Amino acid sequence: MDSNIVIGEDETGQPVRIDLEELLATRLLVQGNSGSGKSHLLRRLLEESAGMVQQVVVDPEGDFVSLADHFGHVVIDGAAHSIAEIEALAARVRQHRASVVLALEGLDVEQQIRCSAHFITALFDAPREHWFPALVVVDEAQMFAPAVAGEISEDTRRITLNAMTNLMCRGRKRGLAGIVATQRLAKLAKNVAAEASNFLMGRTFLDIDMLRAADLLGMERRQAERIRDLERGRFLGLGPAICRRPSAVKVGPVKSGPKQTTSKLAPLPTAPAEEMQALLHAELAAVMESQAEAKRAAPPPPAFTAEQLSEQITRFEADPVASDEDGAEPSSAAPGAAAQVVEDIMRAMASDPRAAFQPSAALYQTFLLHCRKRQASAATPDMAGFRRMFAIALARLDGLEPHVRQHILEMGSTLDDDVLAPFLTIARHAAEGIEEPDDEELSRVYGTSSPGRTRRLLEHLERKGLIVVRHDFGGGRTLIVPGLDAVLSE
Structure with a gap:
């Protein structure tokens, strides 16, 4: 040749x-x-x-x-x-x-x-x-x-x-x-x-x-x-x-060409100076306001004083989460339905976007209050059990197949209670095949407004071998849960 x-x-x-x-x-x-x-x-x-x-x-x-x-x-x-x-x-x-x-x-x-x-x-x-x-x-x-x-x-x-x-x-x-x-x-x-x-x-x-x-x-x-x-x-x-x-x-000549450039002269626009000034400055204040709003960080949740905690409990007594739509007091829960009542209360509390920012003790007292009103006290867990159940409720695993849900829970069984909800949320997104949770969602279930804490959380989960954090050169991030694909294919 x-x-x-x-x-x-x-x-x-x-x-x-x-x-x-x-x-x-x-x-x-x-x-x-x-x-x-x-x-x-x-x-x-x-x-x-x-x-x-x-x-x-x-x-x-x-x-x-x-x-x-x-x-x-x-x-x-x-x-x-x-x-x-x-x-x-x-x-x-x-x-x-x-x-x-x-x-x-x-x-x-x-x-x-x-x-x-x-x-x-x-x-x-x-x-x-x-x-x-x-x-x-x-x-x-x-x-x-x-x-x-x-x-x-x-x-x-x-x-x-x-x-x-x-x-x-x-x-x-x-x-x-x-x-x-x-x-x-x-x-x-x-x-x-x-x-x-x-x-x-x-x-x-x-x-x-x-x-x-x-x-x-x-x-x-x-x-x-x-x-x-x-x-x-x-x-x-x-x-x-x-x-x-x-x-x-x-x-010599070539067949393929470079991307289009603007090196050749082109006629300038003929609009008057006043019209051009109006075009350049149109809605400029709105643009600046939107940029400022995007940069404005959410304020950290306020600390709960004893008086605020007492007021919150009183408010829940007057307007319980699990009330019927017509405002009537709920009927007594049958013994077999007590566990379901507890799950319903837990799910309702976890739906509050500020719930994870509250102290565990305050959440537990509120939870016990609802259980007493629904006459489901027999099925209430202790403080440690409540924290894990609440983390599971925050992650919203209900829509997963039972065997997938069980596998994810087993993967997180060795985690501390405070980092369990973020991991379960990441695993749920991976199991559902949707885009991984962004920093805002992870911060919400982790109960923090600090990007640094969220970043250190991901590093901790990666060191534990539970996730793989993949950063590309464009600044994007992908969270991978090793071993989950095999369970999903069953």
């Missing part, structure tokens, strides 16, 4: 080819300022080699996802996956030799860097039997291999430099051919740039970048001005996979 692809033509109109087999062994560095045609060059290279070699594209701006429409690339949304899933996907990419685009546009810069670092490291760490040849294209490489830490943390810089260095320095023996593209050579880590033996240099204006590009191309410094005069879509190429002497290349 011919391993040569045509990426464009030289100044005489002759085709300029790249030897893919040589490129796999010697790697490629592409440099050019914004607007020089750097992404167009990468797209041409990817399109021409799509049917010949596996391709992995790290795409921070979503420019290359259109390859999926024309060449069958699989798009992996970095924002939708956790670290463990990103690493598992990378391992499967190597195993099944799939061409993929890792789309990172949904993440902020530091998350993009960490996501790509984990992905590239997992590609590098694949088992030896999966070391098939693959092109690994990293656009905007100065982000992923920065010369200095800049605004990212030192830990993030360390892991991404390790990943990019492994790709460019040691990747060849594992079948990985790094192709890095950057706007600024001066911002790219030197140990990453130095590993490339092939170069395609586009238009650049800063003296420090021009001089570095000229040095890499083996040109005299007085010839560096030539790089500044290059037109869009034209590059100077050099390397064993391209040509032995610096040669001008005009990149």
Whole structure:
């Protein structure tokens, strides 16, 4: 099979080819300022080699996802996956030799860097039997291999430099051919740039970048001005996979296109200044009010004094929860129905959204009061039993199948009473197949207004092995209850 692809033509109109087999062994560095045609060059290279070699594209701006429409690339949304899933996907990419685009546009810069670092490291760490040849294209490489830490943390810089260095320095023996593209050579880590033996240099204006590009191309410094005069879509190429002497290349056309941009001029609106001002300021106060309301935290529940507790008991005596609709006193409960009466009272108390915020002692006294009024005192539990029954009532497990409900209760049997209700609520959501409870619902059943306490609760349940908390790069959270799927399938 011919391993040569045509990426464009030289100044005489002759085709300029790249030897893919040589490129796999010697790697490629592409440099050019914004607007020089750097992404167009990468797209041409990817399109021409799509049917010949596996391709992995790290795409921070979503420019290359259109390859999926024309060449069958699989798009992996970095924002939708956790670290463990990103690493598992990378391992499967190597195993099944799939061409993929890792789309990172949904993440902020530091998350993009960490996501790509984990992905590239997992590609590098694949088992030896999966070391098939693959092109690994990293656009905007100065982000992923920065010369200095800049605004990212030192830990993030360390892991991404390790990943990019492994790709460019040691990747060849594992079948990985790094192709890095950057706007600024001066911002790219030197140990990453130095590993490339092939170069395609586009238009650049800063003296420090021009001089570095000229040095890499083996040109005299007085010839560096030539790089500044290059037109869009034209590059100077050099390397064993391209040509032995610096040669001008005009990149050829492509089939797929980048996402739409607004670089072309468009007519401005003709609305008068007064109308435009009205459009900009319309309902602005309402927007500010809604934002303030969203940020306004719910106040913590007030502490109950002895006088307030006495008043609450008196109020329940005058208006019991379990009264009939016509206000008549309830009839005596038969002995066999006493347990059902207790459950009804417990369920009615748990329906109060502020119930979990009250002290257990106050709740228990109120509960006993209702039981006496319903003449169900014979079935009342002690304080410890009440706390567990009330936690179960808060979680609303009644709608589950009996065997599922029993399994969930057995899973939570070792938990303290104060954290039982949140766990049962998480398990109920998982069993019903609905979205996991948000922080507001967990806080309600946990009886707290502190996000920190809710976060520590989840960490505690995860340490106990009862749940798995999965955070994705987009900030989303998934709560998984191990072992529950097997019970649901019975």
